[in-house]
Amino acid sequence: MTDTTDSVIRHTAFGEGTPIVLIHGYTVDHRVLLPLEPVFAGRPGWRRLYLDLPGHGASPRLPGPTSATALAEAVFRWIDAEVGDRPFAVVGQSFGGQLARAVTARYGEQVLGSALLVPVVRWGEDRTLPGETVVERDQELLDRLPDGPDRELFGYVMARLTEPGWELFEQFVLPGRRAHDQPAAAELEADFLLPHWPEHRAPQHRGRHLLVTTRQDGLVGWRDQLALLDHYPRMAATVLDGAGHNPQVECAKTVRGLVGGWLDGLDR
Template sequence: MNDSAIRHVEFGAGTPIVLIHGYTLDHRVLLPLEPAFADRPGWRRLYPDLPGHGTSPRLPGRTSATALADALFAWLDAELGGRPFAVVGQSFGGQLARAVTARYGEQVLGSALLVPVVRWGADRTLPEAPGVTAAEDGDELLGGLPAEDRVLFGAVMARHTRGSLDLFERYVLPGWRAHDRTAAAELEADFLLPHWPEHRAPRPHPGRHLLLTTRQDALVGWRDQLALLDHYPRMAATVLDGAGHNPQVECAETVRGVFGSWLDDLAGGSGPR
């Protein structure tokens, strides 16, 4: 595997920060975080598209969580070498970000985990009734969407409003429509890394870490993620109310506030440089 297996876009210059999207989407789902960097210079933001997502071709072999992690590690080695960097991961990308921290150790300045995958399938602890926090007339609002897109909207967004739909169409749908369906089916069948990354790390990571979850997340929940606090002695945790599985899209300003505080914590410690 080489760096050509993963395409990416980047902005800015300085200390690298790698932002990893979730399953069946692409880097655009994390772009609502960009305004947090407007008054925080010194960060080189790299947004990869995982293999089989966005503009990146699928892997030549079978797609699995382990195969995607290995492809990401190869890309990081080629792109960053031994430079210190920070990592952000959303959903499935959160699982990969945890693996990155475990593998690269103190080369990683810290991580921000947004609704990260921790458990999957029947092992997940999901809200009994995540609910919709705001709604407009469903037929009128979603009538123009294909059935598959309507299902996705209902699964990942807690606010069923025109504003929420506009954000969904801008940041979520493009990646959803671009992903490789065959690779996604393979990944769904082999979705978790064989071990929690934290269990493979030689010691708890000393960097600054952020965990952000939401009460209305119908895909990964929020309770399972709290177990991560035991593995990161300097991890701050926020549980938001009123958002679903894409909080950085659905309540971007609130998330950027929390995310910006994490960036400031990193800057007050060992980066940017």
């Protein structure tokens, strides 16, 4: 079900109960997080709210310039309207992980906890990136794929460049990639980080938190994210091997296990 409100943010909702807000990354849409849905099959009582950020998926771009700050403010307005004062949890992937951190800082104890999947922490030359980002390569497949942005992105965000990897990429990553607003994305790329780490202006959050990174993430890396542990006293951290920038797609079963354990530990 997709909302029909006047908000610039559209969302897809499943289930009933405590809200959990799921925020995708840059130039994709909510479909990149749908591999998490089986986590909830045996866990009733969660209303999953999968956002399409402005300029992504079904959501129109912002009326003004697009920046990390502007998108964070749009998410805050959406939460105020859709969630209100109810306790909720938040999941953020990549750029959405940066926004999820801002949500936790903004709403404080109203947030039960967060799950951060390969979150953006640093950007540009400040990033610490791994030297090796591919663990399996099917060269015959790559030779068959036409040159272009789809093939390039596949090699950039996935660690297993194989037929099964391409099928997952086509199902969960490409649809959002092809739907995003390119001028808005260019604006965001030029203003990609919030002015300050959200944690630096907020007290330590004592809810349950989960950090999932991967050894082969060529986009945000994994070392920089470990600094978040200092700001979340009850954060569990896992560095996975054998996946790139979309671990919830590439190693869905493992990530679902981690997210399920996190959900079970939240105090509702």
